[in-house]
Amino acid sequence: MTTTPISPLATPFPTLPEVAGVRRGTATAGYKPWTRADVTLLAFDEGTSVAGVTTRSKCPSPEVELCRRHLAWGTARGLVVNAGNSNAFTGITGAEACAKQVAEAANLIGCEPAEVFAASTGVIGVPLPQAKAIAGVRAAHAALGSASWLDVTTAIGTTDTFPKAAAREAMIGGVKVVLVGFIKGSGMIAPDMATMLGFIATDAAIAAPFLQQLLDAANRRTFSCITVDGDTSTSDTVLAFATGKAGHAELEGPDSPGADAFAAALHDLCRELAQLVVRDGEGATRFVEIRVSGAVSDDSAHRIALSIANSPLVKTAIAGGDANWGRVVMAVGKAGEPAERDLLSIRFGGVEVAARGMVVDGYDEAPVAAHLAGQEVEITVDLGLGDGRATVWTSDLTHGYISINADYRS
Amino acid sequence: MTTTPISPLATPFPTLPEVAGVRRGTATAGYKPWTRADVTLLAFDEGTSVAGVTTRSKCPSPEVELCRRHLAWGTARGLVVNAGNSNAFTGITGAEACAKQVAEAANLIGCEPAEVFAASTGVIGVPLPQAKAIAGVRAAHAALGSASWLDVTTAIGTTDTFPKAAAREAMIGGVKVVLVGFIKGSGMIAPDMATMLGFIATDAAIAAPFLQQLLDAANRRTFSCITVDGDTSTSDTVLAFATGKAGHAELEGPDSPGADAFAAALHDLCRELAQLVVRDGEGATRFVEIRVSGAVSDDSAHRIALSIANSPLVKTAIAGGDANWGRVVMAVGKAGEPAERDLLSIRFGGVEVAARGMVVDGYDEAPVAAHLAGQEVEITVDLGLGDGRATVWTSDLTHGYISINADYRS
Numbered sequence: 079m080t081t082t083p084i085s086p087l088a089t090p091f092p093t094l095p096e097v098a099g100v101r102r103g104t105a106t107a108g109y110k111p112w113t114r115a116d117v118t119l120l121a122f123d124e125g126t127s128v129a130g131v132t133t134r135s136k137c138p139s140p141e142v143e144l145c146r147r148h149l150a151w152g153t154a155r156g157l158v159v160n161a162g163n164s165n166a167f168t169g170i171t172g173a174e175a176c177a178k179q180v181a182e183a184a185n186l187i188g189c190e191p192a193e194v195f196a197a198s199t200g201v202i203g204v205p206l207p208q209a210k211a212i213a214g215v216r217a218a219h220a221a222l223g224s225a226s227w228l229d230v231t232t233a234i235g236t237t238d239t240f241p242k243a244a245a246r247e248a249m250i251g252g253v254k255v256v257l258v259g260f261i262k263g264s265g266m267i268a269p270d271m272a273t274m275l276g277f278i279a280t281d282a283a284i285a286a287p288f289l290q291q292l293l294d295a296a297n298r299r300t301f302s303c304i305t306v307d308g309d310t311s312t313s314d315t316v317l318a319f320a321t322g323k324a325g326h327a328e329l330e331g332p333d334s335p336g337a338d339a340f341a342a343a344l345h346d347l348c349r350e351l352a353q354l355v356v357r358d359g360e361g362a363t364r365f366v367e368i369r370v371s372g373a374v375s376d377d378s379a380h381r382i383a384l385s386i387a388n389s390p391l392v393k394t395a396i397a398g399g400d401a402n403w404g405r406v407v408m409a410v411g412k413a414g415e416p417a418e419r420d421l422l423s424i425r426f427g428g429v430e431v432a433a434r435g436m437v438v439d440g441y442d443e444a445p446v447a448a449h450l451a452g453q454e455v456e457i458t459v460d461l462g463l464g465d466g467r468a469t470v471w472t473s474d475l476t477h478g479y480i481s482i483n484a485d486y487r488s
Numbered sequence: 489m490t491t492t493p494i495s496p497l498a499t500p501f502p503t504l505p506e507v508a509g510v511r512r513g514t515a516t517a518g519y520k521p522w523t524r525a526d527v528t529l530l531a532f533d534e535g536t537s538v539a540g541v542t543t544r545s546k547c548p549s550p551e552v553e554l555c556r557r558h559l560a561w562g563t564a565r566g567l568v569v570n571a572g573n574s575n576a577f578t579g580i581t582g583a584e585a586c587a588k589q590v591a592e593a594a595n596l597i598g599c600e601p602a603e604v605f606a607a608s609t610g611v612i613g614v615p616l617p618q619a620k621a622i623a624g625v626r627a628a629h630a631a632l633g634s635a636s637w638l639d640v641t642t643a644i645g646t647t648d649t650f651p652k653a654a655a656r657e658a659m660i661g662g663v664k665v666v667l668v669g670f671i672k673g674s675g676m677i678a679p680d681m682a683t684m685l686g687f688i689a690t691d692a693a694i695a696a697p698f699l700q701q702l703l704d705a706a707n708r709r710t711f712s713c714i715t716v717d718g719d720t721s722t723s724d725t726v727l728a729f730a731t732g733k734a735g736h737a738e739l740e741g742p743d744s745p746g747a748d749a750f751a752a753a754l755h756d757l758c759r760e761l762a763q764l765v766v767r768d769g770e771g772a773t774r775f776v777e778i779r780v781s782g783a784v785s786d787d788s789a790h791r792i793a794l795s796i797a798n799s800p801l802v803k804t805a806i807a808g809g810d811a812n813w814g815r816v817v818m819a820v821g822k823a824g825e826p827a828e829r830d831l832l833s834i835r836f837g838g839v840e841v842a843a844r845g846m847v848v849d850g851y852d853e854a855p856v857a858a859h860l861a862g863q864e865v866e867i868t869v870d871l872g873l874g875d876g877r878a879t880v881w882t883s884d885l886t887h888g889y890i891s892i893n894a895d896y897r898s
Contacts, residue, residue, distance in 0.1 A: 391893055
């Protein structure tokens with residue numbers, strides 16, 4: 079956590095249930111000159127399945143590459159997270175530090191290295207210091223069982239201004255299962271996939287291939303639908319771990335009893351986590367939902383929604399509380415997707431502002447200005463062409479973003 | 489012009505030659521409550537050929553649609569430019585105002601409406617007030633011959649902080665021809681094509697199809713290679729008018745004697761005009777040249793260069809004088825183009841910072857920091873994959889951009 083003021087859009091840290099089969103520990107490796115915890119270790123009981131989605135960056139960190147390799151095995155016993163150093167673009171030195179830390183964790187837990195996952199977040203380009211990383215994971219292992227969900231959520235944060243986590247429940251074959259997710263991220267946020275490290279643990283029993291299928295589906299409608307600045311991190315990773323301790327029959331596919339309930343809970347959890355990241359968008363003062371309908375396809379609607387959400391001119395207008403729908407038209411026009419100027423309609427907070435290519439008759443800006451004065455802004459665009467629809471979430475672009483990012487490394 | 493302070497990157501207005509066959513007039517239509525000139529009329533002698541490139545926005549203004557239609561004729565006698573109102577997204581009312589103003593200009597000049605071109609710039613969504621537009625073009629016609637290049641350059645400006653124009657000469661068959669260009673634009677600047685209104689006049693004689701070919705080629709390497717905020721206007725237009733008064737044999741194609749010289753002069757003029765727009769980028773404090781080489785193709789290099797140039801995190805790092813090459817890696821990675829992390833090298837101001845996937849041995853940040861402290865910044869990226877290369881120009885992202893755009897309409 080930095081000394082940046084807490085986001086005005088922050089929400090309180092929730093009460094979270096324990097997840098059977100998961101132990102947590104944190105420690106201070108000292109990746110930066112600080113005393114806060116910056117290494118997190120999660121240890122999972124035997125029989126835990128795993129799924130994950132990672133950044134589409136062509137220049138990913140060694141941690142991302144390691145997770146991609148290890149996901150092929152489908153089982154997990156450990157997760158190590160380093161904060162303060164992303165270890166990205168650090169060549170062979172960084173890759174080696176990552177591998178050594180993971181090997182040490184596997185050794186401590188008593189499992190295969192392929193069952194341990196890793197993520198690092200922070201400045202790019204400085205190799206993870208190997209000695210600190212190993213001492214850190216040892217100390218975190220010694221502390222297993224002592225860290226709360228809040229402790230680990232805080233320990234994985236960097237520029238985050240508040241800790242972000244959520245929980246859900248679902249009934250599977252008469253058995254209640256819990257899902258807990260915690261996440262970090264506030265800048266360098268864009269699909270695909272929204273820049274962040276996010277971790278989900280559940281006591282449900284789910285075969286790894288099906289868990290992967292469910293996570294992919296949830297990701298497409300949640301983490302891939304948020305943007306703060308359109309920049310994509312080299313480290314984005316979301317991992318889901320299912321310990322199977324709840325005691326129901328394993329979910330193996332969409333036809334397994336309870337699969338729908340679990341899928342809905344996972345989707346809902348991911349959406350809340352994704353929206354929490356937007357609420358901590360660097361410099362954000364408004365949470366913005368952008369809904370596009372009437373596009374020629376869902377994909378087209380998604381691209382148009384992101385074009386609006388990523389437009390600096392739209393985002394600064396919202397920051398200024400300005401109902402500048404002309405900039406929304408501009409952003410639709412530049413998306414490169416099918417659009418007919420004279421079929422387009424635009425609403426702010428449910429109030430129609432423009433329809434059929436021009437401002438509505440007797441347009442009254444007062445209710446729109448009142449809507450924009452709040453912290454929750456809704457922009458709806460209908461293209462009038464087809465049935466394609468999409469929703470994305472973003473934040474406004476303010477002086478705070480510039481202050482944070484023009485002076486981050488120093 | 490606004491009350492925004494003059495860009496620190498501004499250059500003095502140059503001395504510009506007359507272009508035989510071109511007369512200029514300005515007037516005050518009063519599109520906003522101001523006393524400055526906001527209507528510009530250029531009248532061209534008979535025999536003037538014309539070419540143009542316009543925005544790729546799917547929601548263009550009626551002026552853009554009119555220019556596209558009229559370009560098919562290939563001849564021009566007039567150009568009307570309105571500042572303070574873009575007339576974009578104003579439905580049939582705006583289209584009618586545009587048509588009426590152009591018809592009035594044609595009537596005054598004594599030509600076909602299809603020989604008159606139009607452009608409007610300013611707020612989106614407010615129909616051009618017809619009575620003011622017609623009174624304005626009449627007054628500008630009455631004033632033909634009285635306005636200087638500086639007068640018309642100032643009259644087409646909106647949020648511009650300094651007037652932007654340039655000139656070139658070329659020899660065609662022993663005859664000296666001149667080219668004069670003037671341009672407006674500072675925000676909503678992105679390819680394709682860079683958001684702006686730009687007008688070029690020359691006394692050379694060039695067949696319209698060849699002039700179009702030359703302008704297209706120049707545009708691809710100049711106006712399409714600048715970005716301020718990645719936002720694309722609904723009104724972007726660059727038009728070139730060739731009066732043919734210089735007295736040489738008409739250029740009909742690339743084999744016409746003197747065609748190369750003219751093409752080089754036009755390209756050079758367009759590059760200077762494009763760079764002037766970046767120098768007036770909203771809130772800009774640094775002019776940034778981004779060169780990408782070693783890509784799999786020129787197009788791929790262009791997309792990677794724009795990914796870097798449009799990244800808010802790269803632009804804020806430059807604003808902060810921070811040699812944060814990690815953000816350059818991030819922007820390369822997110823471009824979606826072929827890239828190999830471990831082949832990538834990055835230079836700031838000629839100093840190699842990273843090579844083969846990591847920071848260079850004994851990296852000394854001092855000379856890089858010194859380079860970034862200046863107003864002219866150069867970032868070079870080599871991908872090590874092929875021969876593709878591209879250069880784009882952009883500005884940094886500062887508090888000034890937020891201040892200008894969070895409060896533009898009010």
